[in-house]
Amino acid sequence: MGYDPSVVGFLDLFRGKFVDPTWAGVHAGGDIITTRLDAVVKWGRKSSIWPMPFGTACCAIEFMAFTGAHYDVARFGSEVLRFSPRQADLMFVAGTIPDKLAPVLKTIYDQMAEPKWVVSMGVCASSGGFYRSYHVMQGIDEILPVDVYVPGCPPSPEALLAAIIRLQEKIQKGQQAKLPQGQDQLGAPGEGAIDRRARRQAWTRDDAARAENGLPPRGVLALRVLPQEEPETDSHHG
Amino acid sequence: MASVLEPHAAPVESSSPTVRILKQRLGGGVKAVTEFRGDLAISVSRQVWVEAARTLREHPELDFQLFLDLCGVDYLDEGSREERYEVVLHAYSVSKQHHVRLKAALPEQDPTVDSLCGVYKGANWFEREAWDLYGIVFTGHPNLTRILTHDDFVGHPMRKDYPTAKRHVLKRPKEWLLRVPADSEHLIVNIGPSHPAMHGTFRIQVLLDGETIQDAEAEIGYMHRNFEKMAESRTYWQIIPYTDRLNYCSSFMNGHGWALAVEKLLGVSAPPRAEAIRVILSEFSRIMDHFVAVSTNVVDLGAITPFFVVFRAREEIYELLEACCGARLTVSYVRIGGLAQDVPDDFEARCRKAITSVKDVTSQAEKLLTRNPIFANRFREIGVLSADDALSYGWVGPCLRGSGIPYDIRKDHPYSGYDQYDFDVPVGSVGDCYDRYLVRIEEIHQSVRIIEQALAKLPRGPVITDDKRVALPAKSEVYSNIEALMNHFKLVYEGILPPSGEIYGYTEAANGELGYYIVSDSQKCPWRVKVRPPCFNIYQAFPAMIRGGLIADAVAIIGGLNVVAGELDR
Secondary structure, eight states: OOOOHHHHHHHHHHHTSOOOTTSTTEEGGGTEEOOOHHHHHHHHHHHSOOEEEEEOSHHHHHHHHHHSTTTOGGGGTOOOOOSSGGGOSEEEEESOOBTTTHHHHHHHHHHSOSSOEEEEEHHHHHHOTTOOSTTBOSOGGGTSOOSEEEOSSSOOHHHHHHHHHHHHHHHHHTBOOOOOSSTTSOSOSSSSOOOHHHHHHHHHHHHHHHHHTTOOOTTBOOOOSSOOOOSOOOOSOO | OOOSSOOOOOBOOOOOHHHHHHHHHHGGGEEEEEEETTEEEEEEOGGGHHHHHHHHHHOTTTOOOEEEEEEEEEOTTOTTOSSSEEEEEEEEETTTTEEEEEEEEEOSSOOEEEOOTTTOTTHHHHHHHHHHHHOOEEETOTTOOOSSSOTTOOSOTTSTTSOTTOOOOOOSOOOOSSOOOTTOOOEEEEEOSSOGGGTTTOEEEEEEETTEEEEEEEEOOTTOOOHHHHHTTSOTTTHHHHHHTTSGGGHHHHHHHHHHHHHHHHTOOOOHHHHHHHHHHHHHHHHHHHHHHHHHHHHHTTOOHHHHHHHHHHHHHHHHHHHHHSOSSSOOOEETTEESSOOOTTHHHHHHHHHHHHHHHHHHHHHHHTTOHHHHHHHTTSSOOOHHHHHHHTOOHHHHHHTTOOOOHHHHSOOTTGGGSOOOOOOOSSOSHHHHHHHHHHHHHHHHHHHHHHHHTOOOSOSBOOOTTTSOOOHHHHHHOHHHHHHHHHHHHHOOOOOEEEEEEEEEETTEEEEEEEEEESSSSOSEEEEEOHHHHHHHTHHHHHTTSBHHHHHHHHHHHTOOHHHHHO
């Protein structure tokens, strides 16, 4: 059987593990391969992420360095920046999100097509940072599902590259962050941060209940070719 | 707690012409005159507030044409005062080169004062801010609405009895800032707050007739992250990182300004080596800021090459800053009385390398832009603002100099040893976008000149003052010497204790005069910090500048003003 190293590399990307060239999926001397459609789609998704920068503050300046020639995010297939949410599948929230901006952020997130991911860049977007004050959202996960948190004030471009790699791993595994509980609510009530521990516990209970009914946990992306008869309509995260 | 440094500012008999003329005009309206650290402050009764401001602006001997700042202060439970609130105006005279601070006390039950909108154009947004944050009512103001906080906000957050972290949820943003007049086919176009041309989070709505802008209205506050409220519960050191995030394109200069302002309040000064390094890094920051301003401006117009060209030199400067303090963008390198630590041994070589790179990319960018007919056609005669209007709005920095006023604090009130360096202040002649671009490019060349001179005579010696009330002792001392250990402990535990008093410290930041108005009650945290942000005044003029122009020009104008959200909304 013919052996083309590039094909092996290709298969390797699909399956996320080393594949023997004599494996049954390689046919006709390597011209034809068979694999799971799911794996191809995930491979395609993770290798062509189109980010949309939602840059508000200092982090946006460092984001510019990240997209510049020196750090060269094109190596990871994510250099096509889109300023329209409808053309993007990853949102970089770079900077502090004050309460006044929160509805705008939520609207723009809702305008992105599924499947979509969110990277929270810097401590302000992740937790409000050192602005624990009357007009600053204490982390965007009050209103958005966040896939990767990048610490730093601002994070270095290397940290952002690491975030892209981490996100690629998640996409390959078909993972997507879960929506925050109380998703219809904009911002935390009252005086300060949301209770993240309570939210995690609620997610765990929810996942356990779904497992009892034979359903996968929320936040798992599954590709379906045939229409399924499950009553569930939102398969991504609800 | 008693002050450890110097006693209170006492009322003085001032010989200044400002006091003489105001007393002549207002008689008993002038309540008190104080001088502290060279700052002249005049308290007047609120009945003569507008009259006093008009006199300051229009009297030929005073000529306070440049509006700097207007803010409120809350003196809740400050025993010595009868009235709770105070409204404070800062102004400057470019021709006479003097500053003034005008204050009026307002009672708690009725914090009302007449609006200064008729005197200074720039007062409009500042009065809205004072109403928003303090609830001070300005009678006669055309549009006294919230400006920094959102519409569902309840209360006035900068009041001392408002809890720092009490938030209010905004359900829906305000949709319309303008209305289409009846019987017209005009169109409203909303730009921002999330729009690539808005450089952050500004929002502008324009009323269009075809492509011509009939009316425009700006909304800000999308980056209001409460620097001033946070500063009231932080010590003077802890505020340094917050200042980095004001104008984040040139973080170092904000810290430099803050350190100088606090040093003025304390009456200490940094050693010559620290001042020289501050100057070098400030000028590098100015270069970075101008690079961002120019390159992102032309990106909006469709030319992306200059962006990639100048960001190469920015990376070099980042590496220099990283070598000095470990951070690229938000440096936190200054300390009160000096610097955090000395620069690395190869500092000079790194600077020279960065200078070579800066010169290289600047000449490349100039070749790409200055005589490029497409660029020049988009920039010439666009966004013209006259010198009078610029002063009245309180414009400063490259924008004011673009309008032809040669006011540069580095020349007129030298600080950190700027008087030792030979440099020129470029000014424009028309006051359009092209002039502002040329001023920025020329300032890059002048900054390089300053850096080269400063490097040539970089003094040796310590980088932080040896005043034990201000600077921490060296770590080696702390580990081996009980006195140094106690000194360290006391200073960290109790903080720097300045005298009570109020000062206005100002420096020439990349966008112009960055001022800090600090009110101290001799505690470790300041009672009130007001940033005088250059962008706030500059952006205020923007809606008026684009009226009557084309919508495509609005994008060219806003980039040329280089408004930075962190500084605009604080």
